[in-house]
Amino acid sequence: MTTDKTAPVAILGSGAWGLSVALHLKNAGYNDITVFDRASEIPSPYSAGYDLNKIVRPEYEDPFYRDLALEAIKGWKTPLFGPYFHKTGYVVATSGRAPQKAVTHLHEALASIKNHPVFKPFVSPLNDAQSFKELFWQFRGPVTGFKGYFNRYAGYAHSSNAMKGIHQHLAGRGVRFVLGAEEGRVTDLLYSGQGASRRCTGIRVASGTIHEAKLVISCLGAYQAEILPAAASFNVAKSWSVAHVQLTEAECDLLRGIPVLNVRDLGFFFEPDPATKLFKLCPLGAGYVNTNEKTGISLPPLNALPVPQNWIPAEDVVKLRTLLRETLPWLAERPLIDQKMCWFADTADSEFCIDFVPDTDRSVVLLSGDSGHGFKMMPIVGSWVLDLLNDGRQKLPRWQWRQTDRKSSKDWGDAVSWRIGTTKEIREVVEERDRMVKARL
Numbered sequence: 001m002t003t004d005k006t007a008p009v010a011i012l013g014s015g016a017w018g019l020s021v022a023l024h025l026k027n028a029g030y031n032d033i034t035v036f037d038r039a040s041e042i043p044s045p046y047s048a049g050y051d052l053n054k055i056v057r058p059e060y061e062d063p064f065y066r067d068l069a070l071e072a073i074k075g076w077k078t079p080l081f082g083p084y085f086h087k088t089g090y091v092v093a094t095s096g097r098a099p100q101k102a103v104t105h106l107h108e109a110l111a112s113i114k115n116h117p118v119f120k121p122f123v124s125p126l127n128d129a130q131s132f133k134e135l136f137w138q139f140r141g142p143v144t145g146f147k148g149y150f151n152r153y154a155g156y157a158h159s160s161n162a163m164k165g166i167h168q169h170l171a172g173r174g175v176r177f178v179l180g181a182e183e184g185r186v187t188d189l190l191y192s193g194q195g196a197s198r199r200c201t202g203i204r205v206a207s208g209t210i211h212e213a214k215l216v217i218s219c220l221g222a223y224q225a226e227i228l229p230a231a232a233s234f235n236v237a238k239s240w241s242v243a244h245v246q247l248t249e250a251e252c253d254l255l256r257g258i259p260v261l262n263v264r265d266l267g268f269f270f271e272p273d274p275a276t277k278l279f280k281l282c283p284l285g286a287g288y289v290n291t292n293e294k295t296g297i298s299l300p301p302l303n304a305l306p307v308p309q310n311w312i313p314a315e316d317v318v319k320l321r322t323l324l325r326e327t328l329p330w331l332a333e334r335p336l337i338d339q340k341m342c343w344f345a346d347t348a349d350s351e352f353c354i355d356f357v358p359d360t361d362r363s364v365v366l367l368s369g370d371s372g373h374g375f376k377m378m379p380i381v382g383s384w385v386l387d388l389l390n391d392g393r394q395k396l397p398r399w400q401w402r403q404t405d406r407k408s409s410k411d412w413g414d415a416v417s418w419r420i421g422t423t424k425e426i427r428e429v430v431e432e433r434d435r436m437v438k439a440r441l
Protein backbone atom coordinates (compact mmCIF):
# COMPACT_ATOMS: atom_id res chain seq x y z
CA MET A 1 0.00 0.00 0.00
CA THR A 2 1.17 3.53 -0.66
CA THR A 3 0.27 6.75 1.07
CA ASP A 4 3.32 8.34 -0.56
CA LYS A 5 1.71 11.24 -2.38
CA THR A 6 4.49 11.52 -4.95
CA ALA A 7 4.22 7.86 -6.04
CA PRO A 8 2.46 7.11 -9.35
CA VAL A 9 -1.19 6.16 -8.93
CA ALA A 10 -3.20 4.60 -11.78
CA ILE A 11 -6.98 4.93 -11.67
CA LEU A 12 -8.72 2.52 -14.04
CA GLY A 13 -11.99 3.88 -15.39
CA SER A 14 -13.12 7.48 -15.59
CA GLY A 15 -16.77 6.91 -14.78
CA ALA A 16 -18.52 8.56 -11.86
CA TRP A 17 -16.44 6.71 -9.28
CA GLY A 18 -13.02 6.89 -10.97
CA LEU A 19 -13.39 10.65 -11.41
CA SER A 20 -14.41 11.04 -7.78
CA VAL A 21 -11.35 9.08 -6.66
CA ALA A 22 -9.08 11.25 -8.82
CA LEU A 23 -10.68 14.38 -7.34
CA HIS A 24 -10.27 13.34 -3.71
CA LEU A 25 -6.71 12.07 -4.20
CA LYS A 26 -5.78 15.30 -5.97
CA ASN A 27 -7.35 17.37 -3.18
CA ALA A 28 -5.42 15.30 -0.63
CA GLY A 29 -2.12 16.19 -2.33
CA TYR A 30 -1.42 13.14 -4.51
CA ASN A 31 0.43 14.62 -7.45
CA ASP A 32 1.15 11.77 -9.87
CA ILE A 33 -2.30 10.54 -10.88
CA THR A 34 -3.13 8.99 -14.25
CA VAL A 35 -6.66 7.93 -15.18
CA PHE A 36 -7.16 5.34 -17.93
CA ASP A 37 -10.36 4.81 -19.89
CA ARG A 38 -11.24 2.74 -22.94
CA ALA A 39 -13.42 5.57 -24.30
CA SER A 40 -11.87 8.23 -26.50
CA GLU A 41 -13.60 11.02 -24.61
CA ILE A 42 -15.29 11.66 -21.31
CA PRO A 43 -18.08 10.98 -20.55
CA SER A 44 -17.44 7.45 -21.71
CA PRO A 45 -20.25 5.77 -23.63
CA TYR A 46 -19.32 2.61 -21.68
CA SER A 47 -20.11 4.29 -18.35
CA ALA A 48 -23.38 3.50 -16.56
CA GLY A 49 -23.63 7.24 -16.06
CA TYR A 50 -23.50 8.04 -19.81
CA ASP A 51 -26.92 9.44 -19.61
CA LEU A 52 -29.00 12.56 -19.17
CA ASN A 53 -29.83 12.13 -15.53
CA LYS A 54 -29.65 10.03 -12.37
CA ILE A 55 -31.80 10.28 -9.28
CA VAL A 56 -30.16 11.90 -6.26
CA ARG A 57 -32.25 10.99 -3.23
CA PRO A 58 -31.54 10.25 0.42
CA GLU A 59 -34.14 7.60 1.22
CA TYR A 60 -32.72 4.21 1.97
CA GLU A 61 -34.16 1.64 4.31
CA ASP A 62 -30.64 1.31 5.68
CA PRO A 63 -29.62 4.41 7.68
CA PHE A 64 -25.99 3.78 6.73
CA TYR A 65 -26.67 4.58 3.05
CA ARG A 66 -29.20 7.28 3.94
CA ASP A 67 -26.53 9.15 5.87
CA LEU A 68 -24.02 8.74 3.03
CA ALA A 69 -26.59 10.06 0.58
CA LEU A 70 -27.17 13.08 2.83
CA GLU A 71 -23.43 13.77 2.78
CA ALA A 72 -23.35 13.30 -0.99
CA ILE A 73 -26.25 15.74 -1.44
CA LYS A 74 -24.21 18.32 0.48
CA GLY A 75 -21.46 17.65 -2.08
CA TRP A 76 -23.90 18.18 -4.96
CA LYS A 77 -24.61 21.62 -3.52
CA THR A 78 -20.99 22.83 -3.76
CA PRO A 79 -19.83 25.13 -6.58
CA LEU A 80 -17.98 22.26 -8.29
CA PHE A 81 -20.91 19.84 -8.47
CA GLY A 82 -23.77 22.31 -8.15
CA PRO A 83 -24.19 23.08 -11.88
CA TYR A 84 -25.18 19.44 -12.45
CA PHE A 85 -27.61 19.08 -9.54
CA HIS A 86 -31.28 19.92 -10.00
CA LYS A 87 -33.26 19.85 -6.79
CA THR A 88 -36.63 19.35 -8.42
CA GLY A 89 -37.89 17.06 -5.67
CA TYR A 90 -38.61 13.36 -5.86
CA VAL A 91 -41.88 11.49 -5.77
CA VAL A 92 -41.96 7.83 -4.82
CA ALA A 93 -45.20 6.05 -5.61
CA THR A 94 -46.91 2.78 -6.32
CA SER A 95 -49.69 2.27 -8.83
CA GLY A 96 -52.99 0.64 -7.91
CA ARG A 97 -51.69 -2.66 -9.32
CA ALA A 98 -48.37 -2.72 -7.46
CA PRO A 99 -47.30 -6.00 -5.85
CA GLN A 100 -47.00 -6.03 -2.05
CA LYS A 101 -43.19 -5.94 -2.26
CA ALA A 102 -43.31 -2.54 -3.96
CA VAL A 103 -45.84 -1.20 -1.44
CA THR A 104 -43.71 -2.40 1.48
CA HIS A 105 -40.65 -0.79 -0.06
CA LEU A 106 -42.48 2.50 -0.43
CA HIS A 107 -43.43 2.50 3.25
CA GLU A 108 -39.92 1.64 4.36
CA ALA A 109 -38.34 4.31 2.14
CA LEU A 110 -40.71 6.88 3.64
CA ALA A 111 -40.02 5.66 7.17
CA SER A 112 -36.30 6.24 6.61
CA ILE A 113 -36.79 9.98 6.15
CA LYS A 114 -40.15 11.13 7.49
CA ASN A 115 -38.94 11.66 11.06
CA HIS A 116 -35.35 12.49 10.22
CA PRO A 117 -34.54 15.99 11.48
CA VAL A 118 -33.08 17.11 8.12
CA PHE A 119 -35.70 15.64 5.78
CA LYS A 120 -38.88 15.88 7.86
CA PRO A 121 -39.82 19.43 6.77
CA PHE A 122 -39.39 18.45 3.11
CA VAL A 123 -41.58 15.32 3.04
CA SER A 124 -45.31 15.24 2.39
CA PRO A 125 -47.67 12.34 1.70
CA LEU A 126 -49.55 11.90 -1.56
CA ASN A 127 -52.54 9.83 -0.55
CA ASP A 128 -54.71 9.83 -3.66
CA ALA A 129 -54.85 10.63 -7.36
CA GLN A 130 -55.90 14.20 -6.67
CA SER A 131 -52.77 14.95 -4.65
CA PHE A 132 -50.65 13.73 -7.57
CA LYS A 133 -52.59 15.89 -10.01
CA GLU A 134 -52.19 18.95 -7.80
CA LEU A 135 -48.44 18.44 -7.63
CA PHE A 136 -48.03 17.49 -11.29
CA TRP A 137 -50.69 19.72 -12.83
CA GLN A 138 -49.52 18.44 -16.23
CA PHE A 139 -50.83 14.93 -15.46
CA ARG A 140 -53.96 14.32 -17.52
CA GLY A 141 -53.84 10.56 -16.98
CA PRO A 142 -55.97 8.77 -14.37
CA VAL A 143 -53.00 7.93 -12.03
CA THR A 144 -55.12 4.97 -11.00
CA GLY A 145 -54.60 4.02 -7.37
CA PHE A 146 -51.38 6.00 -7.10
CA LYS A 147 -50.13 6.50 -3.54
CA GLY A 148 -46.83 7.80 -2.31
CA TYR A 149 -44.98 10.83 -1.03
CA PHE A 150 -43.09 13.88 -2.22
CA ASN A 151 -39.57 14.54 -0.96
CA ARG A 152 -38.37 18.04 -1.77
CA TYR A 153 -34.89 17.31 -0.42
CA ALA A 154 -33.92 15.43 -3.58
CA GLY A 155 -33.79 15.66 -7.35
CA TYR A 156 -31.44 14.52 -10.04
CA ALA A 157 -27.96 15.10 -11.44
CA HIS A 158 -27.15 15.60 -15.11
CA SER A 159 -24.82 12.63 -15.14
CA SER A 160 -22.99 13.07 -18.47
CA ASN A 161 -22.43 16.75 -17.80
CA ALA A 162 -21.20 16.04 -14.27
CA MET A 163 -18.58 13.60 -15.58
CA LYS A 164 -17.58 16.01 -18.34
CA GLY A 165 -17.26 18.90 -15.89
CA ILE A 166 -15.23 16.99 -13.29
CA HIS A 167 -12.96 15.64 -16.04
CA GLN A 168 -12.24 19.17 -17.26
CA HIS A 169 -11.65 20.35 -13.73
CA LEU A 170 -9.15 17.56 -13.05
CA ALA A 171 -7.36 17.88 -16.39
CA GLY A 172 -6.90 21.58 -15.60
CA ARG A 173 -5.27 20.65 -12.29
CA GLY A 174 -2.72 18.30 -13.81
CA VAL A 175 -4.40 14.90 -13.52
CA ARG A 176 -3.38 12.94 -16.64
CA PHE A 177 -6.02 11.14 -18.72
CA VAL A 178 -5.02 8.35 -21.10
CA LEU A 179 -8.00 7.59 -23.29
CA GLY A 180 -9.03 5.34 -26.17
CA ALA A 181 -9.34 1.73 -27.27
CA GLU A 182 -5.59 1.30 -27.75
CA GLU A 183 -3.85 3.48 -25.17
CA GLY A 184 -6.58 3.83 -22.56
CA ARG A 185 -8.11 0.35 -22.49
CA VAL A 186 -6.50 -1.61 -19.69
CA THR A 187 -5.95 -5.28 -20.46
CA ASP A 188 -3.82 -6.56 -17.56
CA LEU A 189 -2.62 -5.85 -14.08
CA LEU A 190 1.10 -6.67 -13.79
CA TYR A 191 2.59 -8.26 -10.68
CA SER A 192 5.95 -9.07 -9.17
CA GLY A 193 6.79 -11.41 -6.32
CA GLN A 194 4.97 -14.42 -4.92
CA GLY A 195 2.79 -15.21 -1.92
CA ALA A 196 2.68 -12.49 0.71
CA SER A 197 5.13 -10.28 -1.19
CA ARG A 198 3.18 -10.39 -4.48
CA ARG A 199 2.30 -6.89 -5.50
CA CYS A 200 1.01 -5.01 -8.50
CA THR A 201 3.66 -3.00 -10.31
CA GLY A 202 1.48 -1.41 -12.96
CA ILE A 203 -0.83 -2.06 -15.86
CA ARG A 204 -0.73 -2.96 -19.54
CA VAL A 205 -3.04 -1.28 -22.05
CA ALA A 206 -4.33 -2.68 -25.36
CA SER A 207 -1.47 -1.20 -27.42
CA GLY A 208 0.97 -3.20 -25.25
CA THR A 209 2.34 -0.13 -23.47
CA ILE A 210 3.14 -0.70 -19.82
CA HIS A 211 2.51 1.97 -17.18
CA GLU A 212 4.17 1.54 -13.82
CA ALA A 213 2.22 2.42 -10.70
CA LYS A 214 2.69 2.00 -6.97
CA LEU A 215 -1.05 1.95 -6.44
CA VAL A 216 -3.76 0.82 -8.84
CA ILE A 217 -7.38 1.77 -8.13
CA SER A 218 -9.83 -0.14 -10.27
CA CYS A 219 -13.17 1.54 -11.00
CA LEU A 220 -14.31 -0.32 -14.09
CA GLY A 221 -18.01 -0.59 -13.26
CA ALA A 222 -19.73 -3.41 -15.13
CA TYR A 223 -16.45 -4.30 -16.90
CA GLN A 224 -14.58 -5.09 -13.68
CA ALA A 225 -14.38 -8.86 -14.18
CA GLU A 226 -12.57 -8.43 -17.52
CA ILE A 227 -9.48 -7.31 -15.63
CA LEU A 228 -10.12 -8.92 -12.26
CA PRO A 229 -12.11 -12.13 -12.85
CA ALA A 230 -12.04 -12.96 -9.11
CA ALA A 231 -14.33 -10.00 -8.54
CA ALA A 232 -17.02 -11.87 -10.47
CA SER A 233 -17.58 -14.07 -7.45
CA PHE A 234 -19.66 -11.28 -5.89
CA ASN A 235 -19.98 -8.70 -8.62
CA VAL A 236 -22.11 -9.12 -11.72
CA ALA A 237 -22.64 -7.01 -14.83
CA LYS A 238 -26.34 -6.29 -14.97
CA SER A 239 -28.43 -3.98 -17.14
CA TRP A 240 -31.61 -1.97 -17.07
CA SER A 241 -33.42 -0.41 -19.99
CA VAL A 242 -33.47 3.27 -20.88
CA ALA A 243 -35.65 4.99 -23.50
CA HIS A 244 -36.64 8.53 -24.42
CA VAL A 245 -39.44 10.51 -26.00
CA GLN A 246 -38.44 13.41 -28.23
CA LEU A 247 -40.42 16.46 -27.16
CA THR A 248 -41.07 19.70 -28.96
CA GLU A 249 -39.87 22.90 -27.37
CA ALA A 250 -43.36 23.69 -26.11
CA GLU A 251 -43.77 20.21 -24.61
CA CYS A 252 -40.38 20.54 -22.97
CA ASP A 253 -41.43 23.86 -21.45
CA LEU A 254 -44.70 22.35 -20.31
CA LEU A 255 -42.90 19.70 -18.25
CA ARG A 256 -40.12 21.95 -16.97
CA GLY A 257 -39.59 21.71 -13.22
CA ILE A 258 -41.58 18.51 -12.62
CA PRO A 259 -40.20 16.41 -9.79
CA VAL A 260 -38.64 13.06 -10.59
CA LEU A 261 -41.48 10.52 -10.50
CA ASN A 262 -40.55 6.98 -9.47
CA VAL A 263 -43.44 4.52 -9.61
CA ARG A 264 -41.90 1.47 -7.99
CA ASP A 265 -43.85 -1.13 -9.99
CA LEU A 266 -43.55 0.65 -13.36
CA GLY A 267 -40.62 2.99 -13.81
CA PHE A 268 -39.42 6.54 -13.46
CA PHE A 269 -38.96 9.75 -15.40
CA PHE A 270 -37.36 13.17 -15.00
CA GLU A 271 -38.03 16.67 -16.18
CA PRO A 272 -37.00 16.85 -19.86
CA ASP A 273 -33.47 17.87 -20.79
CA PRO A 274 -33.66 21.47 -22.03
CA ALA A 275 -30.68 21.05 -24.39
CA THR A 276 -31.90 17.98 -26.31
CA LYS A 277 -35.61 18.12 -25.36
CA LEU A 278 -35.37 14.43 -24.59
CA PHE A 279 -37.66 13.02 -21.95
CA LYS A 280 -35.89 10.07 -20.34
CA LEU A 281 -37.75 7.05 -18.99
CA CYS A 282 -36.50 3.96 -17.17
CA PRO A 283 -38.63 0.92 -16.44
CA LEU A 284 -38.08 -0.70 -13.05
CA GLY A 285 -37.34 -4.37 -12.62
CA ALA A 286 -34.72 -6.82 -11.44
CA GLY A 287 -32.62 -6.36 -14.59
CA TYR A 288 -30.82 -8.55 -17.12
CA VAL A 289 -27.45 -10.31 -16.97
CA ASN A 290 -25.25 -11.59 -19.79
CA THR A 291 -23.59 -14.72 -18.47
CA ASN A 292 -20.91 -16.40 -20.55
CA GLU A 293 -21.82 -20.09 -20.49
CA LYS A 294 -18.17 -21.17 -20.35
CA THR A 295 -16.83 -18.83 -17.68
CA GLY A 296 -20.03 -18.24 -15.74
CA ILE A 297 -19.17 -14.54 -15.70
CA SER A 298 -21.60 -11.82 -16.75
CA LEU A 299 -20.05 -8.91 -18.66
CA PRO A 300 -21.63 -6.23 -20.84
CA PRO A 301 -22.01 -7.55 -24.39
CA LEU A 302 -19.33 -5.76 -26.36
CA ASN A 303 -20.04 -5.23 -30.06
CA ALA A 304 -23.67 -5.05 -28.96
CA LEU A 305 -24.24 -8.80 -29.42
CA PRO A 306 -26.46 -10.48 -28.39
CA VAL A 307 -28.38 -7.27 -27.72
CA PRO A 308 -29.91 -5.59 -30.77
CA GLN A 309 -29.28 -1.88 -31.30
CA ASN A 310 -31.90 0.67 -30.30
CA TRP A 311 -33.89 -2.00 -28.49
CA ILE A 312 -35.19 -2.77 -25.02
CA PRO A 313 -37.19 -5.84 -23.91
CA ALA A 314 -40.90 -5.80 -24.76
CA GLU A 315 -41.92 -6.16 -21.10
CA ASP A 316 -40.09 -2.89 -20.37
CA VAL A 317 -41.83 -1.12 -23.23
CA VAL A 318 -45.16 -2.22 -21.74
CA LYS A 319 -44.18 -0.77 -18.33
CA LEU A 320 -43.15 2.56 -19.86
CA ARG A 321 -46.28 2.91 -21.95
CA THR A 322 -48.42 2.06 -18.91
CA LEU A 323 -46.55 4.68 -16.89
CA LEU A 324 -47.18 7.27 -19.60
CA ARG A 325 -50.85 6.30 -20.04
CA GLU A 326 -51.39 6.77 -16.30
CA THR A 327 -49.63 10.14 -16.15
CA LEU A 328 -49.04 11.84 -19.51
CA PRO A 329 -51.35 9.96 -21.90
CA TRP A 330 -50.62 12.36 -24.77
CA LEU A 331 -47.12 10.83 -24.88
CA ALA A 332 -48.12 7.19 -24.43
CA GLU A 333 -48.02 6.13 -28.08
CA ARG A 334 -45.04 8.25 -29.15
CA PRO A 335 -41.97 6.49 -30.55
CA LEU A 336 -39.50 5.49 -27.84
CA ILE A 337 -36.14 6.61 -29.16
CA ASP A 338 -32.49 6.09 -28.14
CA GLN A 339 -33.42 2.82 -26.51
CA LYS A 340 -30.51 1.11 -24.81
CA MET A 341 -29.47 -1.37 -22.17
CA CYS A 342 -27.36 0.36 -19.55
CA TRP A 343 -24.81 -1.85 -17.72
CA PHE A 344 -23.76 -1.46 -14.09
CA ALA A 345 -22.00 -3.58 -11.44
CA ASP A 346 -24.46 -5.36 -9.18
CA THR A 347 -24.10 -7.35 -5.97
CA ALA A 348 -26.65 -9.78 -4.53
CA ASP A 349 -27.15 -7.66 -1.41
CA SER A 350 -26.81 -4.27 -3.12
CA GLU A 351 -23.71 -3.40 -1.05
CA PHE A 352 -20.70 -1.62 -2.55
CA CYS A 353 -17.20 -3.10 -2.40
CA ILE A 354 -14.42 -0.64 -1.48
CA ASP A 355 -11.40 -2.68 -0.47
CA PHE A 356 -7.90 -3.87 -1.22
CA VAL A 357 -7.76 -6.86 -3.56
CA PRO A 358 -6.46 -9.88 -1.60
CA ASP A 359 -2.91 -11.13 -2.27
CA THR A 360 -1.70 -7.85 -3.73
CA ASP A 361 0.02 -6.46 -0.62
CA ARG A 362 -2.53 -3.64 -0.70
CA SER A 363 -1.27 -2.40 -4.06
CA VAL A 364 -4.67 -2.76 -5.77
CA VAL A 365 -7.93 -1.20 -4.59
CA LEU A 366 -11.27 -2.34 -5.97
CA LEU A 367 -14.28 -0.04 -6.13
CA SER A 368 -17.23 -1.96 -7.38
CA GLY A 369 -20.77 -3.19 -6.81
CA ASP A 370 -22.40 0.19 -7.31
CA SER A 371 -25.60 -1.89 -7.55
CA GLY A 372 -27.38 0.71 -9.63
CA HIS A 373 -27.49 3.33 -6.87
CA GLY A 374 -23.96 4.72 -6.96
CA PHE A 375 -24.11 7.81 -9.13
CA LYS A 376 -25.57 10.01 -6.40
CA MET A 377 -22.46 9.24 -4.32
CA MET A 378 -20.12 10.78 -6.92
CA PRO A 379 -19.12 13.79 -4.77
CA ILE A 380 -17.93 11.59 -1.88
CA VAL A 381 -16.79 8.22 -3.31
CA GLY A 382 -13.13 9.25 -3.40
CA SER A 383 -13.17 10.04 0.33
CA TRP A 384 -13.85 6.36 1.03
CA VAL A 385 -10.62 5.48 -0.78
CA LEU A 386 -8.66 7.99 1.30
CA ASP A 387 -10.11 6.39 4.45
CA LEU A 388 -9.08 2.96 3.19
CA LEU A 389 -5.53 4.11 2.43
CA ASN A 390 -5.18 5.86 5.75
CA ASP A 391 -6.63 2.96 7.76
CA GLY A 392 -4.73 0.29 5.82
CA ARG A 393 -7.79 -1.97 5.79
CA GLN A 394 -11.52 -1.80 5.15
CA LYS A 395 -13.04 -1.38 8.57
CA LEU A 396 -16.62 -1.71 7.34
CA PRO A 397 -17.45 -5.43 6.93
CA ARG A 398 -20.21 -4.61 4.42
CA TRP A 399 -17.66 -3.06 2.00
CA GLN A 400 -15.00 -5.75 2.29
CA TRP A 401 -13.91 -7.97 -0.56
CA ARG A 402 -16.10 -11.04 -0.59
CA GLN A 403 -15.44 -14.53 -1.83
CA THR A 404 -18.75 -16.04 -2.81
CA ASP A 405 -19.39 -19.41 -4.35
CA ARG A 406 -21.23 -18.52 -7.52
CA LYS A 407 -21.17 -22.07 -8.95
CA SER A 408 -24.75 -22.94 -8.19
CA SER A 409 -25.85 -19.39 -7.72
CA LYS A 410 -28.59 -17.82 -9.72
CA ASP A 411 -29.02 -15.30 -6.94
CA TRP A 412 -28.79 -11.99 -8.68
CA GLY A 413 -30.22 -10.06 -5.77
CA ASP A 414 -33.92 -10.37 -6.56
CA ALA A 415 -34.64 -10.37 -2.82
CA VAL A 416 -33.39 -6.78 -2.46
CA SER A 417 -36.46 -4.80 -1.44
CA TRP A 418 -36.44 -2.24 -4.21
CA ARG A 419 -36.07 -4.76 -7.05
CA ILE A 420 -39.41 -5.88 -8.29
CA GLY A 421 -39.40 -8.99 -10.48
CA THR A 422 -36.83 -11.57 -11.51
CA THR A 423 -33.43 -11.16 -13.14
CA LYS A 424 -33.24 -12.68 -16.62
CA GLU A 425 -30.50 -13.66 -19.03
CA ILE A 426 -30.54 -11.05 -21.78
CA ARG A 427 -29.75 -13.74 -24.36
CA GLU A 428 -32.95 -15.60 -23.49
CA VAL A 429 -35.02 -12.42 -23.77
CA VAL A 430 -33.55 -11.70 -27.22
CA GLU A 431 -34.12 -15.31 -28.34
CA GLU A 432 -37.75 -15.09 -27.22
CA ARG A 433 -38.13 -11.88 -29.22
CA ASP A 434 -36.60 -13.56 -32.31
CA ARG A 435 -38.99 -16.51 -31.96
CA MET A 436 -41.97 -14.18 -31.81
CA VAL A 437 -40.79 -12.21 -34.83
CA LYS A 438 -40.38 -15.48 -36.82
CA ALA A 439 -43.79 -16.74 -35.73
CA ARG A 440 -45.36 -13.59 -37.11
CA LEU A 441 -43.69 -13.92 -40.53
Ligand SMILES: Cc1cc2nc3c(=O)[nH]c(=O)nc-3n(C[C@H](O)[C@H](O)[C@H](O)COP(=O)(O)OP(=O)(O)OC[C@H]3O[C@@H](n4cnc5c(N)ncnc54)[C@H](O)[C@@H]3O)c2cc1C
Pocket residue numbers: 012013014015016017018036037038039044045046047048049050053054055056184185186187219220221222223226227239240241242282342343344367368370371372373374375376377
Ligand atom coordinates in the same frame (compact mmCIF):
# COMPACT_ATOMS: atom_id res chain seq x y z
C1 LIG B 1 -30.33 2.51 -16.17
C2 LIG B 1 -29.56 2.92 -14.95
C3 LIG B 1 -30.11 3.85 -14.09
C4 LIG B 1 -29.40 4.27 -12.97
N1 LIG B 1 -29.97 5.19 -12.17
C5 LIG B 1 -29.30 5.66 -11.10
C6 LIG B 1 -29.87 6.66 -10.29
O1 LIG B 1 -30.98 7.12 -10.57
N2 LIG B 1 -29.14 7.13 -9.23
C7 LIG B 1 -27.90 6.64 -8.93
O2 LIG B 1 -27.31 7.08 -7.94
N3 LIG B 1 -27.33 5.67 -9.68
C8 LIG B 1 -27.99 5.19 -10.76
N4 LIG B 1 -27.43 4.22 -11.56
C9 LIG B 1 -26.12 3.67 -11.19
C10 LIG B 1 -24.97 4.57 -11.63
O3 LIG B 1 -25.03 4.84 -13.00
C11 LIG B 1 -23.66 3.85 -11.28
O4 LIG B 1 -23.71 3.55 -9.89
C12 LIG B 1 -22.41 4.66 -11.54
O5 LIG B 1 -22.37 5.08 -12.87
C13 LIG B 1 -21.18 3.78 -11.21
O6 LIG B 1 -20.02 4.47 -11.52
P1 LIG B 1 -18.66 3.66 -11.86
O7 LIG B 1 -17.62 4.70 -12.02
O8 LIG B 1 -18.45 2.59 -10.85
O9 LIG B 1 -18.93 2.91 -13.22
P2 LIG B 1 -19.12 3.55 -14.66
O10 LIG B 1 -19.71 4.90 -14.52
O11 LIG B 1 -19.85 2.54 -15.47
O12 LIG B 1 -17.63 3.72 -15.20
C14 LIG B 1 -16.82 2.65 -15.58
C15 LIG B 1 -15.75 3.21 -16.49
O13 LIG B 1 -14.78 2.18 -16.78
C16 LIG B 1 -14.39 2.33 -18.14
N5 LIG B 1 -13.81 1.06 -18.58
C17 LIG B 1 -14.42 -0.13 -18.70
N6 LIG B 1 -13.54 -1.08 -19.07
C18 LIG B 1 -12.33 -0.48 -19.17
C19 LIG B 1 -11.03 -0.93 -19.47
N7 LIG B 1 -10.76 -2.21 -19.75
N8 LIG B 1 -10.01 -0.04 -19.48
C20 LIG B 1 -10.23 1.27 -19.18
N9 LIG B 1 -11.46 1.76 -18.90
C21 LIG B 1 -12.50 0.90 -18.88
C22 LIG B 1 -15.67 2.73 -18.85
O14 LIG B 1 -15.41 3.34 -20.10
C23 LIG B 1 -16.30 3.68 -17.83
O15 LIG B 1 -15.90 5.03 -18.07
C24 LIG B 1 -28.12 3.75 -12.68
C25 LIG B 1 -27.56 2.80 -13.55
C26 LIG B 1 -28.26 2.41 -14.67
C27 LIG B 1 -27.62 1.40 -15.57
